[in-house]
Amino acid sequence: MALKVIKADGSVEDFKPEKIMRTLLRSGVSEATARKIVEKIRGTLHDGITTQEILKRVKFLLRKEQIQAAMRYDLKGAIMRLGPTGYPFENFVARVLGEYGYRTKLRAIVEGRYLRHEIDIIAERMEGRKVRCMVECKFHNQPGGVVDAKDVLYTYARFLDLNEGSTLGKGLHFDEVWLVLTLAFPLRR
Structure with missing residues (x-):
C-alpha cells in the first residue's frame, strides 16, 4: 500500500x-x-x-x-512572505521586469474612456518599436485566495477602457495586458 x-x-x-x-x-x-x-x-x-x-x-x-x-x-515561499499586502509583490515584479530591459512605473493613475484606473505597473520596452504593457498583479499568500475568470475579464475590460480613452486623447495607449499572479493557489476554472 x-x-x-x-x-x-x-x-x-x-x-x-x-x-x-x-x-x-x-x-x-x-x-x-x-x-x-x-x-x-x-x-x-x-x-x-x-x-x-x-x-x-x-x-x-x-x-x-x-x-x-x-x-x-523555496522561491515560492519567499514570494509568499512578501505579504501581507500586494505592494511588495508589485515592487518585486517591477524589479524583475527592469532586469529584462523594461522601464517601469508603479501604481500610476490613468484615465480611460469611462473610469480612472490605478495600474499596478506600466512597463515599456523599445525593441524596434515601443511596447507599453499594462501589468495587473494579483498577490495571495493565504489559503483560499483564488484568481478566476472574473479577474481575467475585469483586467481585460480595464485594458479596453484605457485604450478607448487613449483614442479620445484622455490617457495612455497599451499594446499588451499582463496578469501576474502568485502561484500559491491554482487558477480556478
Whole structure:
C-alpha cells in the first residue's frame, strides 16, 4: 500500500518521490545529492504526513548540503512572505521586469474612456518599436485566495477602457495586458 500525503489544499495523494527529485534538480543540486536527500526523506515519512512537513524536512537537509540551492528551492515561499499586502509583490515584479530591459512605473493613475484606473505597473520596452504593457498583479499568500475568470475579464475590460480613452486623447495607449499572479493557489476554472 502506497504512503499517503496530505497536500496544502487538504486533498490526499500517494507519496511521489520523483516530485522531490525533480524540484531538487531544478534548484541546482547534483543528481547524487538529490538522490541522497530523497532517500533520507523517504526514511522519515509516515502515512498522513503533510506536504508542508515534507518541504520543511527537504529544506533542512538541503541547507546542510548546499545553501545556495536551498535558497532557490523555496522561491515560492519567499514570494509568499512578501505579504501581507500586494505592494511588495508589485515592487518585486517591477524589479524583475527592469532586469529584462523594461522601464517601469508603479501604481500610476490613468484615465480611460469611462473610469480612472490605478495600474499596478506600466512597463515599456523599445525593441524596434515601443511596447507599453499594462501589468495587473494579483498577490495571495493565504489559503483560499483564488484568481478566476472574473479577474481575467475585469483586467481585460480595464485594458479596453484605457485604450478607448487613449483614442479620445484622455490617457495612455497599451499594446499588451499582463496578469501576474502568485502561484500559491491554482487558477480556478
